[in-house]
Amino acid sequence: AFEVVAKRSGVTVRVAEDQTILDALAKAGIKIPKSCEQGVCGTCLCDVIEGEPDHKDKFLSDEEREDNDQIVVCCSRAKSARLVLDV
Numbered sequence: 001a002f003e004v005v006a007k008r009s010g011v012t013v014r015v016a017e018d019q020t021i022l023d024a025l026a027k028a029g030i031k032i033p034k035s036c037e038q039g040v041c042g043t044c045l046c047d048v049i050e051g052e053p054d055h056k057d058k059f060l061s062d063e064e065r066e067d068n069d070q071i072v073v074c075c076s077r078a079k080s081a082r083l084v085l086d087v
């Protein structure tokens, strides 16, 4: 599990192994726009302020992945213990 801080919302959630960041945020009342929920469409893309994403999507290019400043929250996870998102 890891922690996601929704900076603009002032909320911190714990993301369990069997849960997506999208679901964890939704449970805390933070609705991120979504569509495919399979890492393809890019609708749920969020900006990363701090931390290292573990990219699992099929949307970002290799260059965008390496920048580590965006994350597809319906399927990607975190390599760091904490991710701070601009949501």
Ligand code: FES
Pocket: 033, 034, 035, 036, 037, 038, 039, 040, 041, 042, 043, 044, 045, 057, 059, 072, 073, 074, 075
């Ligand atoms: Fe389509 Fe996340 S909802 S990539």
